Amino acid sequence: MDPLLDLPQLRTFFTLAQTGSFTACARRLHRTQSAVSHAMAKLEDLAGTPLLDRRGRELGLTEEGRRLYQACEHVFATLDAAAEDLRRHQTQAKGRLRVGATVEFGSSILMKHMQPFQAANPDLEMDFTLSQDLLAPLLRDDLDLIIDCQEHPLPTLKKSPLFREIYVVACAPAFRKAHRLRVPADLSRGPVLSLDKAGAWWNRFLMAVPDDEQPHFDRIIAVNHIRAMIHAASEGMGALLVPRYSVLEELRRGDLVPLFPAIRPTEDRFSIYQKKVKAAHEKQRLLTRYLQSLSPEEFGS
Amino acid sequence: MDPLLDLPQLRTFFTLAQTGSFTACARRLHRTQSAVSHAMAKLEDLAGTPLLDRRGRELGLTEEGRRLYQACEHVFATLDAAAEDLRRHQTQAKGRLRVGATVEFGSSILMKHMQPFQAANPDLEMDFTLSQDLLAPLLRDDLDLIIDCQEHPLPTLKKSPLFREIYVVACAPAFRKAHRLRVPADLSRGPVLSLDKAGAWWNRFLMAVPDDEQPHFDRIIAVNHIRAMIHAASEGMGALLVPRYSVLEELRRGDLVPLFPAIRPTEDRFSIYQKKVKAAHEKQRLLTRYLQSLSPEEFGS
DNA sequence: GTTAATCATGAATATCATTCATAACCATGG
DNA sequence: CCATGGTTATGAATGATATTCATGATTAAC
Numbered sequence: 305m306d307p308l309l310d311l312p313q314l315r316t317f318f319t320l321a322q323t324g325s326f327t328a329c330a331r332r333l334h335r336t337q338s339a340v341s342h343a344m345a346k347l348e349d350l351a352g353t354p355l356l357d358r359r360g361r362e363l364g365l366t367e368e369g370r371r372l373y374q375a376c377e378h379v380f381a382t383l384d385a386a387a388e389d390l391r392r393h394q395t396q397a398k399g400r401l402r403v404g405a406t407v408e409f410g411s412s413i414l415m416k417h418m419q420p421f422q423a424a425n426p427d428l429e430m431d432f433t434l435s436q437d438l439l440a441p442l443l444r445d446d447l448d449l450i451i452d453c454q455e456h457p458l459p460t461l462k463k464s465p466l467f468r469e470i471y472v473v474a475c476a477p478a479f480r481k482a483h484r485l486r487v488p489a490d491l492s493r494g495p496v497l498s499l500d501k502a503g504a505w506w507n508r509f510l511m512a513v514p515d516d517e518q519p520h521f522d523r524i525i526a527v528n529h530i531r532a533m534i535h536a537a538s539e540g541m542g543a544l545l546v547p548r549y550s551v552l553e554e555l556r557r558g559d560l561v562p563l564f565p566a567i568r569p570t571e572d573r574f575s576i577y578q579k580k581v582k583a584a585h586e587k588q589r590l591l592t593r594y595l596q597s598l599s600p601e602e603f604g605s
Numbered sequence: 606m607d608p609l610l611d612l613p614q615l616r617t618f619f620t621l622a623q624t625g626s627f628t629a630c631a632r633r634l635h636r637t638q639s640a641v642s643h644a645m646a647k648l649e650d651l652a653g654t655p656l657l658d659r660r661g662r663e664l665g666l667t668e669e670g671r672r673l674y675q676a677c678e679h680v681f682a683t684l685d686a687a688a689e690d691l692r693r694h695q696t697q698a699k700g701r702l703r704v705g706a707t708v709e710f711g712s713s714i715l716m717k718h719m720q721p722f723q724a725a726n727p728d729l730e731m732d733f734t735l736s737q738d739l740l741a742p743l744l745r746d747d748l749d750l751i752i753d754c755q756e757h758p759l760p761t762l763k764k765s766p767l768f769r770e771i772y773v774v775a776c777a778p779a780f781r782k783a784h785r786l787r788v789p790a791d792l793s794r795g796p797v798l799s800l801d802k803a804g805a806w807w808n809r810f811l812m813a814v815p816d817d818e819q820p821h822f823d824r825i826i827a828v829n830h831i832r833a834m835i836h837a838a839s840e841g842m843g844a845l846l847v848p849r850y851s852v853l854e855e856l857r858r859g860d861l862v863p864l865f866p867a868i869r870p871t872e873d874r875f876s877i878y879q880k881k882v883k884a885a886h887e888k889q890r891l892l893t894r895y896l897q898s899l900s901p902e903e904f905g906s
Numbered sequence: 907g908t909t910a911a912t913c914a915t916g917a918a919t920a921t922c923a924t925t926c927a928t929a930a931c932c933a934t935g936g
Numbered sequence: 937c938c939a940t941g942g943t944t945a946t947g948a949a950t951g952a953t954a955t956t957c958a959t960g961a962t963t964a965a966c
Contacts, residue, residue, distance in 0.1 A: 311612035312923080326944060339924050341945055346923095351691050352890055358944080368691060375687035379680050386676035390652050390669060459916085589653055613954080627913060640955050642914060647954095659913080760947085907966100914961070921954075930945070936938090 310350065316343045317355065318376040324363050334599060397587035400429040404441060404450035408530045409469075409574065410434040413549050413603060414451065421594045428587055442577060449588055451595075453572040462583040464576040464592055467603035470548040471508060471569040474560040476540040485543070488564055491519035495542040497533045501526040508569045509545050534560075545569070549604035574603075611651065617644045618656065619677040625664050635900060698888035701730040705742060705751035709831045710770075710875065711735040714850050714904060715752065722895045729888055743878060750889055752896075754873040763884040765877040765893055768904035771849040772809060772870040775861040777841040786844070789865055792820035796843035798834045802827040809870045810846050835861075846870070850905035875904075 320329040320340060330337040348355050355369035365373060405414050411434060422430065433441065438450040442461075453469055475485070483494040499505040503524045510518060525542055527533045534551055537544040538559040554560040576592055583589070621630040621641060631638040649656050656670035666674060706715050712735060723731065734742065739751040743762075754770055776786065784795040800806040804825045811819060826843055828834045835852055838845040839860045855861040877896065879889055 336925060337944075352695055352894070353691065368694060371690055372687055375683050378683045382676050382679045386673055389672055390654065393669060394653055593653065637956060638913070919956070925950070
């Protein structure tokens with residue numbers, strides 16, 4: 305009936321009015337500036353009258369905009385209250401929850417974020433199994449819930465997308481300088497670290513490099529453990545290719561610097577898998593929700 | 606931030622609670638029952654608790670559902686008020702508006718629906734040009750706004766989708782009986798009406814018929830005017846292929862009956878085109894909005 | 907039982923929002 | 937005046953999500 309009820313747009317408008325800038329609003333909502341611009345164009349078109357007062361630098365609201373803003377305040381207040389109300393009625397989780405995850409992800413990101421959840425559910429006994437082989441234990445009920453980047457399209461499983469695993473090429477700053485790394489082909493000049501001797505680990509990256517810029521790896525240092533590889537790279541032993549989330553700290557501190565940001569290796573998607581029959585259990589639902597509430601950048605995406 | 610703000614879903618929930626039935630709710634919102642079901646499943650999953658009380662036939666709300674319903678009442682009330690407020694500030698259209706449309710559509714559907722708009726804007730002088738050639742007059746500013754089923758992908762034009770033109774095959778009830786029309790191939794038995802002698806008019810239909818059921822047209826009666834064709838068909842002269850909107854009346858009265866509803870000829874899309882610079886004018890905007898507010902079934906879709 | 911109505915489900919599709927890449931704009935400082 | 941850095945706008949391509957289609961499952965009524 306009412307075509308103004310396009311609500312993601314109103315949320316955008318609301319935040320935009322608060323921040324006073326498209327760019328800031330975009331950041332706040334984890335969108336791009338372009339998305340905000342499009343959304344507002346559409347909203348104004350729908351409303352049939354300008355809502356924003358774009359006078360150069362500063363951004364204001366028109367008369368109509370201001371009234372709409374007030375309606376928004378009202379609406380979002382009740383909505384948030386309702387959401388809060390629903391949340392309140394979630395009983396606290398009890399019992400035991402056996403979580404499985406891939407080794408690298410589990411040991412870094414997952415562990416770094418479980419504290420608040422644990423604190424909120426003190427009566428929940430959790431234990432974690434980090435391993436490559438997660439599906440089998442899940443199916444035979446040795447695990448309740450797994451976090452995996454492999455696809456498991458079984459009809460008995462419920463899949464909840466979590467985040468996308470972005471890969472980066474990086475090395476120590478000194479290493480970059482010493483080997484003058486500017487384009488992918490320059491990687492031929494120095495050693496690269498790889499999970500396997502043959503260097504197949506790097507295929508994900510090589511596939512994203514144009515044919516005429518392909519490096520040729522002469523010296524491959526094999527290290528069958530990602531964390532070990534990271535330490536090696538931090539010391540300047542070579543360049544490495546790893547999931548972004550595993551080196552968030554190193555990048556922030558400057559121990560490692562990203563190489564060739566223009567090249568985008570194929571991404572993997574991490575999802576939560578759980579048996580459908582058990583997915584409704586309070587404890588499983590709560591953890592799923594908690595993990596999904598974490599913002600993308602916490603996972604390095 | 607708040608993932609409960611998925612509002613099309615809330616609107617669905619709200620109507621569902623009011624109608625008390627998935628099917629009825631679907632009808633009200635011009636969706637399928639399936640869509641409603643999916644939406645509610647998602648909403649409950651999001652809320653984390655059942656909101657609907659599905660006890661067999663009758664449908665009730667759970668405690669949480671009821672509270673959410675109240676929030677909805679509140680929210681939609683303010684929202685509707687805000688929308689109303691925006692609408693109120695639309696000045697009434699004045700001046701002159703020259704509308705172009707395709708012949709069949711313009712003479713039937715369009716004319717049948719312009720009265721309310723005209724009444725709401727008594728000071729607006731409108732005139733209508735029905736023709737095949739609409740783009741040229743629009744570009745040279747002989748028309749302000751056209752309604753056409755051809756694609757005009759020009760960057761200076763603004764396109765607003767209106768409805769999809771569905772084609773039906775139909776004939777008089779007596780004709781169907783006389784020629785025992787059950788499957789497409791049976792069309793070979795009787796005359797068919799076509800806009801052109803060669804029968805190319807029917808390609809749209811033939812392309813949707815499996816190869817082994819293709820009819821062969823022996824007797825084609827060419828009539829270069831759709832309305833004339835319809836009258837001929839109503840009298841039992843032959844089967845015809847026409848846009849559904851053009852025979853809404855005849856179908857309702859039973860003068861014509863639809864044939865082979867399983868076969869779906871390719872659809873065309875009607876859109877409004879207007880010059881971007883002029884699309885903002887009050888009179889053009891109002892008409893666009895008015896036409897878009899008409900529900901699909903008014904156009905036979 | 908059998909039927910007719912209702913709701914659920916999964917896969918395919920269509921629709922819409924978001925991004926990417928880039929243009930246009932505006933203020934400020936050479 | 938023309939650069940420059942910081943904005944917002946725009947169009948095409950993409951990706952995510954809602955919707956449909958086709959069908960199964962459940963219930964109520966006869």
